[in-house]
Amino acid sequence: GAVVSQHPSRVICKSGTSVKIECRSLDFQATTMFWYRQFPKQSLMLMATSNEGSKATYEQGVEKDKFLINHASLTLSTLTVTSAHPEDSSFYICSASSGQTLEQFFGDGTRLSIL
Amino acid sequence: GNSVTQMEGPVTLSEEAFLTINCTYTATGYPSLFWYVQYPGEGLQLLLKATKADDKGSNKGFEATYRKETTSFHLEKGSVQVSDSAVYFCALKRSAGGTSYGKLTFGQGTILTVHP
Numbered sequence: 001g002a003v004v005s006q007h008p009s010r011v012i013c014k015s016g017t018s019v020k021i022e023c024r025s026l027d028f029q030a031t032t033m034f035w036y037r038q039f040p041k042q043s044l045m046l047m048a049t050s051n052e053g054s055k056a057t058y059e060q061g062v063e064k065d066k067f068l069i070n071h072a073s074l075t076l077s078t079l080t081v082t083s084a085h086p087e088d089s090s091f092y093i094c095s096a097s098s099g100q101t102l103e104q105f106f107g108d109g110t111r112l113s114i115l
Numbered sequence: 116g117n118s119v120t121q122m123e124g125p126v127t128l129s130e131e132a133f134l135t136i137n138c139t140y141t142a143t144g145y146p147s148l149f150w151y152v153q154y155p156g157e158g159l160q161l162l163l164k165a166t167k168a169d170d171k172g173s174n175k176g177f178e179a180t181y182r183k184e185t186t187s188f189h190l191e192k193g194s195v196q197v198s199d200s201a202v203y204f205c206a207l208k209r210s211a212g213g214t215s216y217g218k219l220t221f222g223q224g225t226i227l228t229v230h231p
Binding site: 004005021032035041042043044046049093096103104105106107108109111 | 151156157158159160161176184204217218219221222223224
């Protein structure tokens with residue numbers, strides 16, 4: 001299957017800092033990327049859907065000014081958690097697809113810990 | 116709206132035991148159904164899928180049959196191994212149209228632990 005690389009795998013930072021997470025499709029062009037958040041022992045919650053070259057579509061309840069998503073190329077999307085606080089600590093996972101009807105390929109996730 | 120309900124875990128089995136993880140769904144139209152597996156500290160990997168009623172998805176000894184009449188997609192494996200220990204997610208994706216088009220809706224996940 002296709003490979004999606006997510007970086008960093010783990011980040012620990014102080015409250016108030018901004019953190020950027022990258023999601024790259026290594027061997028295919030991802031027209032659509034999805035960002036999920038996973039709480040301990042819980043399911044994945046879709047945060048937003050981004051299509052290359054256009055603004056991300058956020059799910060209800062997700063603050064778009066808090067979680068900035070950029071999908072500037074067909075192989076890269078970034079999620080920036082701005083002014084992160086301890087409640088933003090979570091496991092963030094991206095997935096990429098070459099079309100909305102096609103399979104989503106998942107990155108290995110980023111464990112974000114805000115002190 | 117769309118929803119997926121999975122059998123609550125955790126599930127603990129001995130090696131070579133039979134596995135069933137129940138999954139039922141609610142959706143309009145004809146969704147595609149998926150099982151994903153998540154190993155500790157990793158993202159999700161597609162395990163198997165089925166795109167229409169009566170389809171059977173299979174991979175690595177796991178099977179699931181798309182049952183439209185019971186809106187179910189139960190995961191089964193005849194003989195589990197220690198290496199199957201992971202979290203398993205059932206998911207659906209709408210087939211066409213609407214604001215949820217292309218999005219996956221996940222069940223809550225079932226933790227499977229297999230002991231030697």
